[in-house]
Amino acid sequence: MTSNRPYLLRALYDWICDNHLTPYLLIDASGDDLSIPYDFVKDNKIVLNISSSAVRDLDLNNDYISFKARFSGRSMNVYFPVEAVLAIYANENGRGMVFQEEEQEVKKENESVSNSEAVKKETKKKKTPHLKIVK
Numbered sequence: 001m002t003s004n005r006p007y008l009l010r011a012l013y014d015w016i017c018d019n020h021l022t023p024y025l026l027i028d029a030s031g032d033d034l035s036i037p038y039d040f041v042k043d044n045k046i047v048l049n050i051s052s053s054a055v056r057d058l059d060l061n062n063d064y065i066s067f068k069a070r071f072s073g074r075s076m077n078v079y080f081p082v083e084a085v086l087a088i089y090a091n092e093n094g095r096g097m098v099f100q101e102e103e104q105e106v107k108k109e110n111e112s113v114s115n116s117e118a119v120k121k122e123t124k125k126k127k128t129p130h131l132k133i134v135k
Contacts, residue, residue: 008099023050028045028085061082086099
């Protein structure tokens with residue numbers, strides 16, 4: 001299956017904007033194939049305001065996020081892979097979602113194993129429920 005991260009990002013972006021709040025993204029700046037304002041990176045992370053008043057031509061597609069924005073008065077085309085997004089949240093109240101990094105590790109593991117080996121691994125694993133009853 002494909003990653004659910006881009007779908008969740010779009011949904012949360014809409015939810016934050018519909019509530020008249022400011023959507024922010026926390027990005028892992030240590031990866032490859034990023035075009036970001038590195039002057040604002042701290043501890044290999046950067047926080048970006050992606051509200052409609054801060055960016056133009058926002059594109060939240062399944063592989064990359066891209067937009068145009070101004071940083072220190074300079075216009076810049078910003079893009080980065082969806083996998084680099086660590087969190088999306090509303091600046092005003094912090095509500096949103098933090099994404100786990102294990103999605104990337106699982107994807108890499110499955111790519112390095114042949115299809116028949118991956119199927120064998122799947123059948124050998126014990127299937128445990130992932131949902132909990134909350135009262």
